Every structure is written in C-alpha cells, then in structure tokens.
Amino acid sequence: MLSRLNQHSSFVPELARKLSGVLQMKEFNEGTQHNSKPVTSITEKGIQLDGKTLLHVETRNMCKCEVCFGKHSHQRNKLPPIGNASPAVKVEEIGKVTSQYVSLKWSDGHEGLIARTVRGEYGPGVIESRVRKWLDLTRRKNVEQEFWSTPNEEVTKVWDYSWVVSSGDNTREFLAHYMRFGIGLMNGVPKDLGMKDILSEGLKIGPIRRTSYEEVDYVRFKPNPSNSAYGTDLLPLHTDLASYFEAPHVQFFHCMESTVEGGESFWVDTFAAIKTMSEQRPDLLEVLKTVPMTFRYTPPGRGVFQLSQHPVVKMCGKDIWQTVDIIWSMDTAQFTRDEDLETRERWWEAFLYYRELVEDQDSWFVKKLRGGEFVITDNWRVLHARKEFRLTAPDQERIVSTSYMDWNSMANRVLSSDKGEHVFLEVDQH
Amino acid sequence: MISCLKPVRLGLLSKAQLVRKLSNAPELFKVLSDPVKMTERGIEVDGKEFLHMETRNMCKCEACYGRFSHQRTDLPYRGAMDFPDIRVSDIGRTSENYISLKWSDDHEGVIARNKRGNFGPDPIISRVENWFDLTCRKNSAQKFWSTPDEDVTKRWDYSWVVKNQENTIEFLTHYMKYGIGLLVDIPRHLGMMEIVEEGLKIKPLRRTCFSAVDLVRFKPNPDNVGYGSGPLNLHSDLPYFNQAPHVQFFHLLENTVIGGDSYWIDTFPILKELSEKRPDLFEILKTIPMVWRYSPPGTGIYQLSRQCVVKMQGDEIWQTVDAPQSMDPDTFARTTSLRDREMWWEAYNYYRRLVDQEDRIFSRKLNGGEFVMTDNFRVFHARRSFFKTSEEQERIVSTSYMDWNIMVSRVLSTEKGDSAFLEVREH
Numbered sequence: 001m002l003s004r005l006n007q008h009s010s011f012v013p014e015l016a017r018k019l020s021g022v023l024q025m026k027e028f029n030e031g032t033q034h035n036s037k038p039v040t041s042i043t044e045k046g047i048q049l050d051g052k053t054l055l056h057v058e059t060r061n062m063c064k065c066e067v068c069f070g071k072h073s074h075q076r077n078k079l080p081p082i083g084n085a086s087p088a089v090k091v092e093e094i095g096k097v098t099s100q101y102v103s104l105k106w107s108d109g110h111e112g113l114i115a116r117t118v119r120g121e122y123g124p125g126v127i128e129s130r131v132r133k134w135l136d137l138t139r140r141k142n143v144e145q146e147f148w149s150t151p152n153e154e155v156t157k158v159w160d161y162s163w164v165v166s167s168g169d170n171t172r173e174f175l176a177h178y179m180r181f182g183i184g185l186m187n188g189v190p191k192d193l194g195m196k197d198i199l200s201e202g203l204k205i206g207p208i209r210r211t212s213y214e215e216v217d218y219v220r221f222k223p224n225p226s227n228s229a230y231g232t233d234l235l236p237l238h239t240d241l242a243s244y245f246e247a248p249h250v251q252f253f254h255c256m257e258s259t260v261e262g263g264e265s266f267w268v269d270t271f272a273a274i275k276t277m278s279e280q281r282p283d284l285l286e287v288l289k290t291v292p293m294t295f296r297y298t299p300p301g302r303g304v305f306q307l308s309q310h311p312v313v314k315m316c317g318k319d320i321w322q323t324v325d326i327i328w329s330m331d332t333a334q335f336t337r338d339e340d341l342e343t344r345e346r347w348w349e350a351f352l353y354y355r356e357l358v359e360d361q362d363s364w365f366v367k368k369l370r371g372g373e374f375v376i377t378d379n380w381r382v383l384h385a386r387k388e389f390r391l392t393a394p395d396q397e398r399i400v401s402t403s404y405m406d407w408n409s410m411a412n413r414v415l416s417s418d419k420g421e422h423v424f425l426e427v428d429q430h
Numbered sequence: 431m432i433s434c435l436k437p438v439r440l441g442l443l444s445k446a447q448l449v450r451k452l453s454n455a456p457e458l459f460k461v462l463s464d465p466v467k468m469t470e471r472g473i474e475v476d477g478k479e480f481l482h483m484e485t486r487n488m489c490k491c492e493a494c495y496g497r498f499s500h501q502r503t504d505l506p507y508r509g510a511m512d513f514p515d516i517r518v519s520d521i522g523r524t525s526e527n528y529i530s531l532k533w534s535d536d537h538e539g540v541i542a543r544n545k546r547g548n549f550g551p552d553p554i555i556s557r558v559e560n561w562f563d564l565t566c567r568k569n570s571a572q573k574f575w576s577t578p579d580e581d582v583t584k585r586w587d588y589s590w591v592v593k594n595q596e597n598t599i600e601f602l603t604h605y606m607k608y609g610i611g612l613l614v615d616i617p618r619h620l621g622m623m624e625i626v627e628e629g630l631k632i633k634p635l636r637r638t639c640f641s642a643v644d645l646v647r648f649k650p651n652p653d654n655v656g657y658g659s660g661p662l663n664l665h666s667d668l669p670y671f672n673q674a675p676h677v678q679f680f681h682l683l684e685n686t687v688i689g690g691d692s693y694w695i696d697t698f699p700i701l702k703e704l705s706e707k708r709p710d711l712f713e714i715l716k717t718i719p720m721v722w723r724y725s726p727p728g729t730g731i732y733q734l735s736r737q738c739v740v741k742m743q744g745d746e747i748w749q750t751v752d753a754p755q756s757m758d759p760d761t762f763a764r765t766t767s768l769r770d771r772e773m774w775w776e777a778y779n780y781y782r783r784l785v786d787q788e789d790r791i792f793s794r795k796l797n798g799g800e801f802v803m804t805d806n807f808r809v810f811h812a813r814r815s816f817f818k819t820s821e822e823q824e825r826i827v828s829t830s831y832m833d834w835n836i837m838v839s840r841v842l843s844t845e846k847g848d849s850a851f852l853e854v855r856e857h
Contacts, residue, residue: 045772053768057775061759070658072651073726076755079663088779114760121760123727135761139721139736140672207637212839214634228501244835245567246673292744298500300550303846305839309566309743316736317719328502332487333541333548341479345471348483408671412639412732419730 042091049102050116056090059104064120064427065112071424101430113430123423130172130415137179138411142319145381146180147272151365155181155269161188161374165202172414175203179410182269182378183365189372195254195401198374205413209248209404211241212297212304219400221391227299228328232390237268237358237383238326240404242295243306247324248404251379255369256399263389263398265375266366267382270323273357274313284350288312291339291347294331295324307331309338312351322380358383369400379404466521466529473518475529475543482517485531490547490854491539497851504537528857540854550850557599557842564606565838569746572808573607574699578792582696585614588801592629599841602630606837609696609805610792616799622681622828625801632840636675636831638668639724639731645683646827653726655755659687659817664695664785664810665753667831669722670733674751675831678806682796683826690816690825692802693793694809697750700784701740711777715740718766718774722751723758734758739778749807752785785810806831 041048046055054062061076063069070077095103100120101113115121119128137144148155157177164174164186178184189198195216200206208215222230229235241247253265277285292309310324336344357363369375377384389398417423467474472481480488487502489495494504515534522530527547528540542548546555563571575582584604591601591613605611616625622643627633635642649657656662668674680692705712719736741749763771784790791812796802804811816825844850 045768052763054763055768055771055775057779058759058763058771061757062763070652070655070726072653072728073655075655075724075726076757077655077658077660079754118764122725127725127732135734136765138734207641210634210637211833212835227499228496228503231503233503244833246676246833246835249672290744296500298549298554298843299498300500300851301498301844301847301849303839303843303848305554305843306835307562307565307838307842308835311744316738317717330487330502331548332484336478336480336484336488337545341471341481344484345481348481406638406671406673408639408673408733408735411734412730415734416725416730416732417728420728421730422728424727 042094047091047094047104049114054114056106057088059091059114060089060106060108060110062114063104063110063112064101064115064425066427068110068112069425074425096430098430100426103430113427115425120425123425125423126417126421127415127423134172134176134179134414137176138414140179140316140319140321140407142271144180145182145271147275148181148269149272149276149363151267151363155183155365156367157185159184159186161186161190161198161202165204168204168418171203175205175410175414178376178378179414182271182382183267184376185367186374187370187372189254189374191372195252195403198254199252199403199405203413205405205409207405207409209406211244211248211404212306213402216401216403219402220398227297229386232388234388235386236327237266237385238328239324239383240326240379240402241306242310242324242326243297243308243329245308245310247322247379249378249380249407250405250410251377251384252403252405253369253375253377253384254401255371255373255375256401257371257397258369258399259396260389260398261392261396262387264366264368264387266364266385266387267377268358268363268365269382270325270358271320271381272363273354274320274323276357277354281350281353284346284353285313287346287350288354289315291343293347294334294338295326295329296331296334297329312354320381323383324380325383380407465524468518468521473521473531480541482533485518485541486516486533486535486537488541489531489537489539490528490542490852492854494537494539495852500852523857525857527853530857540857542852547852550852552850553844554842554850561603561606561841564603565841567606567743567746567748567834569698571607572609572698574702575608575696576699577789578694582608582610582792583612583794585612588613588616588625588629592631595845598630602632602837602841605803605805606841609698609809610694611803612794613801613803614799616681616801618799622679622830625681626679626830626832630840632832632836634832634836636833638671638675638831639733640829643828643830646829647825653729654724659690659815661815662813663754664693664791664812665755666751666810667753667806667829668733669737669751669753670724670735670756672735672737674749674806676805676807676834677832677837678804678811679830679832680796680802680804680811681828682798682800682802683828684798684824685796685826686823687816687818687825688823689814691793691795691814693791693812693814694804695785695790695792696809697752697785698747698808700781700790701747701750703784704781708777708780711780712740714773714777715781716742718770720751720774720778721758721761721765722753722756723761724756734761739781750810752782752810754782807834 046053068078090107091104092107093105100117102116103113105111118131122128122131159174164170174184219229221232240251289311292311294309297306312325314322465476469479472479496503517534518531519534520532527543529543530540532538545558549555549558586601591597601611646656648659652658667678716738719738721736724733737751739752
C-alpha cells in the first residue's frame with residue numbers, strides 16, 4: 001500500500017483515513033458499491049481499470065492528488081511533461097483501490113491517484129447527479145437532442161414562467177428541454193419584467209452577450225430601417241448574426257406587445273433537415289459543410305461593418321453542430337470573387353436542396369406570440385422567421401425585445417451547484 | 431476596353447438598342463459589346479462568368495437591396511430561390527460600377543460590376559481593398575512567425591496609436607497580421623475600459639464567467655491557476671467555452687515581483703509544419719475533440735466544452751484550442767474509444783513538442799503601463815513562475831476579451847454618421 005503520510009498533519013486523522021480506506025476496500029472487494037471488475041494489471045498500453053483500458057499518458061494527466069489538481073480550482077496545477085517526456089511516462093505500480101479512486105505510481109517518480117467514477121472526478125452531491133443526467137445534452141451530442149421534422153407536443157409545449165422560476169430544479173428542467181428541442185416557450189411573464197429581469201433574476205442565467213445591437217434590442221417598426229427586422233415585411237427563416245464569425249448561440253425573444261394583424265412567428269429545426277440531407281444527398285451536404293459563404297451587415301452611417309465567412313453547416317466530429325443561414329445578409333457578389341464557377345454552381349444546387357427542406361411548411365412550428373410570451377431558441381440549430389404584419393389602427397404595435405447568450409452560460413446553470421456550495425473531491429478519504 | 435466607356439454617357443439605351451445604333455461602327459461595337467454578354471449558364475462580365483441564379487441574388491436596386499440597411503429587402507420566402515430556373519433575359523446599361531439587367535421574373539435591376547459597386551465608395555472601398563482578406567483571417571494575409579522578429583516584438587506608443595483613426599487602424603491591422611500587438615506607455619490612471627473603449631474606440635467587451643474585466647493577482651487557495659504564482663504553460667484562454675473569445679487584452683498594472691515573465695508563440699506555423707510533415711497526426715487533431723472543463727468548487731461555475739485542438743475553415747488554419755490545465759482527460763476517456771484516444775495522444779504529444787520549443791517564443795517581462803493584445807485563436811500565452819521578496823511587491827494584470835468582429839468593424843467601417851451609400855442612383 002502506498003504511503004500518503006506526507007499529506008497528513010497528524011496521526012489520528014491518518015489512522016481514521018486508513019481505516020476508512022480499509023472499509024471502502026472491503027466494500028469494493030465485496031462488490032457492494034460497484035459491480036466493476038477489480039484492477040487487473042499494468043499492460044503495455046496502460047492499465048486495466050473496471051474493465052476499461054486507460055493509457056499510461058492519460059492516467060498521468062488524470063492525477064487528482066492535490067499537488068497535481070487544485071483543490072479550489074479543479075484545474076491541473078503541475079503539469080507532467082507531456083510532449084517533452086522521453087521516454088513517455090508509464091504507470092509503474094498500482095496501489096490502493098477504493099470506491100472512487102485508485103492510487104498509482106508513475107515512472108517520473110510521482111505518486112498520486114486517479115478517479116474511478118464520475119463521483120471521483122466531480123465530487124459528491126448534486127454535481128455528480130446532474131453530470132450523469134445532462135452532460136451529453138450540455139455538450140450538444142446529437143444522440144441526446146431530439147430533432148423534429150414536424151412540431152410535436154414537446155416542441156410546442158408552453159411552460160408557465162412562474163413555475164419555471166420557482167425553483168432551481170424547475171429551471172433546469174425547462175432549460176434541459178430547451179437544449180433537447182432547440183426551443184423553449186414560456187408564457188405568463190409578468191408585464192413589468194424586462195429581458196434583464198427575466199434572465200438574471202428569473203432564470204438566473206448570464207451574462208448577456210453584447211453585440212452591435214447592445215445587450216437588449218427592441219425590434220419594432222421604424223421607417224427607413226437600418227435592419228430588415230425593423231420593417232413590416234416577411235422575414236424568411238434564418239439564424240441571427242451570421243455576419244459574426246462567432247454568432248451567439250442562445251437567442252431570447254420576449255414578445256412585449258403584438259396587437260398588429262399578422263406577424264406570426266415560425267420556427268424550423270434545421271438539424272432534422274440536415275440529417276435527411278445526409279441520408280438522401282450526402283454529396284450536396286458535403287458542399288454545404290466545406291464551401292464558405294460570405295455574410296455581411298454594413299448599414300451605411302452606423303459605424304458598423306460586420307462581415308464573416310461560414311459554411312452553412314458545421315460539424316463537431318460526427319455530430320451536426322451549427323447551421324448558419326440568413327439569406328438577406330448573404331454577400332453573393334463577394335462569393336463570386338471567392339469561389340470558381342463550378343464550386344458556386346454546386347453550392348447553389350446544395351443550398352437550394354437544403355432550403356427546399358426547411359421551407360416545407362409541414363416542418364414549421366407557427367405561433368402568433370402574445371404579450372408576456374417568451375421564447376428561447378438555439379440560434380445554431382433552429383431557424384426563426386416572421387410573417388409580414390400590418391398596422392390597421394394607430395395604437396397597434398408589435399414590440400419584441402431580443403438578446404443573446406453563450407451556450408456555456410446555459411450549461412453552467414444546468415450543471416453547477418449554487419455559488420458558495422463547495423463540492424470538493426473526496427481524495428482525502430482515499 | 432472598359433475605360434473607353436467612361437467618357438461616353440450611354441444614356442437610357444439598352445444594350446440591344448445600342449448594338450443596333452452602332453451596327454455601322456463594327457470596331458466600336460465590338461468594344462462596347464465585350465464587357466457584358468449572355469452565356470449558357472448566365473452572363474459574362476469583364477471576362478468573368480456569373481450564374482443566372484446568383485445575378486438575381488446580387489441585385490442592388492433599391493427595391494431589392496435596402497439603401498439604409500444594405501440587406502436584401504425583396505423577400506419572398508426564398509428570394510430568387512423561388513425561381514430556381516430564373517434567367518437573365520436582357521442586359522441593359524453598363525456603367526463603371528453597375529450593370530442593368532432584366533430577369534425572367536420581369537424584375538429590372540442592377541448588379542455591381544466591381545467591389546466599389548458592391549461595398550460603396552471611399553473610404554470603405556479602399557479599406558476593403560487593403561484589409562478584406564486580413565479581417566477574414568485568410569492565412570495568406572497573416573504573417574506567421576516561427577521565431578519572433580522585429581515586427582512581432584514591435585512596441586507601439588499608446589498615445590500615437592490612439593491619436594487618430596489611421597494610426598489606430600495601422601496598429602490593429604498589425605495585430606491582425608501577427609496575432610499580437612504590444613502597446614507601451616499607457617497612462618497609469620487608465621483602466622481597461624478607458625484604453626479599449628475610449629482610446630482604441632472598440633467595444634463592447636465580451637463578458638464571461640470572469641466578468642467584463644478580470645484582475646489577475648495572487649490569491650491563496652486560488653480558484654483558478656491564473657491566480658497562483660506558479661508557471662502557466664503556453665495555452666489559449668477559455669477553451670471550456672464552445673465559443674472561446676477571440677481577442678484577448680492584457681494590461682499590466684504592476685509587476686514588481688521576481689520572475690513572472692510573459693511569453694507567447696504563434697501556433698499557426700506549427701500547425702502548418704505539422705500538416706506538411708505529419709498530415710496523419712494533423713488530421714487527428716482536426717477531427718477528434720478533446721473535453722475541456724472549468725468547474726471550481728463553490729463558485730457556481732461549471733464550464734465545459736468539447737472541441738478539436740485544431741479548427742479549419744476550408745483550407746485555412748482557423749483556430750487552435752489548447753489549455754493543458756483545463757483538459758478533462760477523465761471525460762475524454764469515458765466518452766471516446768481507446769483507438770481514437772491512442773491516436774489523439776500521439777498526435778497531441780507530437781504537436782505539443784513543437785509548441786514547447788524555446789526558440790519559438792517571444793518572451794518579455796512586462797512592466798506597468800504595458801498592454802498586449804493577442805489573437806486567442808492563434809497565439810498562445812504563458813507566464814513563468816514568480817515570487818515576492820517583500821510584502822509590497824505585486825503582479826497585477828487586468829484581462830478582458832472581445833469578439834473578432836468588433837475589430838473588423840473598427841478597421842473597415844466609417845465613423846458613425848458618415849454614410850457611404852451605394853452609387854446606384856448615379857448609374
């Protein structure tokens with residue numbers, strides 16, 4: 001058994017820990033806590049742990065002792081030589097095994113421990129359970145998302161605002177639903193609440209992602225609009241801020257008043273369309289994944305010149321990651337300068353094919369939003385649009401406030417414990 | 431050929447009418463008919479071919495293209511995509527910057543003949559001509575550095591940089607080219623917001639879990655390795671964000687400790703070298719995502735992402751994501767196959783050996799009043815360990831972030847109020 005005496009300040013706590021370790025080992029050996037296989041051996045590649053192979057190099061990077069892994073930061077403190085290791089570091093000895101940790105000694109002389117379980121990685125309590133439930137959803141794994149080709153009851157579900165914000169668990173449930181479907185709709189938002197109140201005090205998420213539209217933009221009719229959204233015409237299905245290289249991920253849409261005629265909002269899930277395209281025309285999808293279009297927003301006199309280049313479809317490994325698509329900000333002229341004719345022909349063919357899928361009205365979720373209704377959309381996945389509207393009386397209005405946020409802020413709200421609630425690793429008990 | 435058109439006002443004659451009038455002047459006819467002509471797939475303008483479909487999407491008339499928004503305003507559900515078989519039916523007047531066209535949907539409009547027609551007159555067009563590729567981060571416009579040269583280490587005087595628009599743009603384009611820009615002699619009373627928003631006139635700052643401006647100084651039991659006094663390996667910031675901020679600002683307020691030198695490298699020549707010598711390993715870093723995490727206990731922060739170390743945009747090297755202290759090899763091991771992990775570690779070790787080569791680094795002990803901007807998608811930064819020999823010694827840095835597009839806007843746009851409309855009315 002490896003000695004940990006250098007980490008303990010007195011004999012009694014050390015004895016208690018050793019006894020605890022013995023008990024845990026007993027539990028482990030009796031298999032009361034885990035049905036995992038015992039550590040078997042050191043192999044050429046690494047170690048066998050609970051039936052899984054871990055490479056030598058990754059075990060060294062997984063060390064959770066307080067020399068290597070900051071107790072208060074949960075970051076790597078002292079980095080083993082990764083690229084400069086010669087020869088590469090290897091596990092030399094396997095020591096104590098408890099329910100959460102395994103002691104190891106490596107060829108660089110370091111003695112430490114690695115986690116066996118999610119609890120060992122994250123600590124006990126709420127974080128572990130949230131990670132188990134929602135990690136892959138917060139990481140936007142397609143397998144956890146639910147693509148919708150037609151809007152079903154889950155997609156169109158309306159959540160009561162006061163219920164959502166009444167507890168952290170309710171908020172998490174709503175946000176997880178949003179992450180799964182790419183859209184979440186609330187009603188019953190009190191009239192005196194603005195965007196910032198809803199986000200920071202209600203849902204307790206932040207910070208807002210500021211853009212050239214400030215933190216909160218009010219979208220209502222303006223003559224000579226500097227942006228198409230401030231008109232009354234139809235806005236076709238699109239993602240926002242494609243002219244940014246890093247378009248904001250989460251979009252909030254608070255309908256404050258909508259007494260005009262028309263002006264229905266509608267949404268579509270592009271991931272369902274892209275999946276269809278990957279099955280029916282993978283050749284065309286490949287074009288959308290590789291050929292970038294230029295998007296531009298350069299209203300004269302505003303001191304704004306936003307320009308970016310993106311493929312319409314971005315992947316993360318095998319997962320569909322992001323769609324970027326806003327027809328009226330496409331810079332087709334610049335595109336003709338960047339790509340040759342054959343590439344452009346192919347691109348237009350691919351784009352039209354994809355666009356045909358999203359323009360299928362059966363795939364739309366349509367709703368005329370009313371005052372007090374609030375929608376969150378995944379701006380990397382769900383396109384939004386607005387039908388044209390008319391003002392038939394002077395007091396009619398359509399006022400919407402919009403804002404953006406990073407995905408990570410949502411993930412943070414779903415997975416983290418509350419501020420002040422310290423969840424340390426249990427390495428001291430190993 | 432084109433220049434002969436300039437002094438000739440073609441009036442309101444369509445091309446067909448002009449052709450008939452000039453039928454007795456074959457030489458002139460040939461010159462005038464050359465710039466624009468119909469082809470099977472579309473039209474040819476100044477020797478370049480355009481598809482019918484794309485010309486319709488390029489219409490810049492004020493019915494199709496908002497004068498005040500520079501966005502498409504003719505918005506049936508799919509614009510010209512409602513008519514995939516749309517064709518140019520007639521070519522009208524040609525002027526220096528525009529060409530009149532008529533399409534099979536009966537619309538009559540204009541398309542831009544050149545960049546000026548597309549973007550507008552000066553000052554926009556000259557800025558676009560100079561810096562478009564640089565703002566789009568084209569590798570051909572960037573200057574990769576394998577060892578720091580005079581341009582990389584150049585110190586720019588703050589008061590000179592902020593004196594006027596041209597100087598600021600010169601500094602910012604230098605930063606975009608090299609991925610790093612160093613300002614010196616910042617007045618001591620200025621903080622981050624004043625320097626960035628009022629001096630350089632770029633905003634807004636990008637707020638993160640570290641607020642809009644973070645003060646980095648030693649703390650006991652730090653909840654981030656940045657707040658310790660140990661060394662920080664070369665890394666990019668905030669890899670645990672799906673969208674790491676692009677531009678990083680680093681303002682040295684005080685540095686009276688022993689050690690604590692900062693250093694930087696350019697990862698792009700490393701990736702270029704990797705792509706040439708070991709394309710197999712390069713491919714792995716481009717396709718297998720690692721997991722990055724920052725979840726300090728008690729802070730209410732849980733940030734996690736999965737990203738590849740190398741991201742490309744077409745053939746361009748786009749971004750490097752790497753912070754060893756925030757890697758989550760546990761989740762990586764749990765969620766990635768053994769085979770992929772084996773390949774990934776081999777590739778990562780190879781790449782990291784290149785990153786950690788001492789002769790690549792630009793090292794400097796920053797002094798109070800110095801300010802560094804880095805391209806967080808490209809240039810890694812690091813810090814050597816430091817220690818204090820007396821109580822009053824301090825190392826205090828304020829850091830902040832911004833989106834790349836804000837820099838683009840600063841370099842390319844006119845001042846607010848200075849409208850540069852398209853010249854379609856002069857066509």
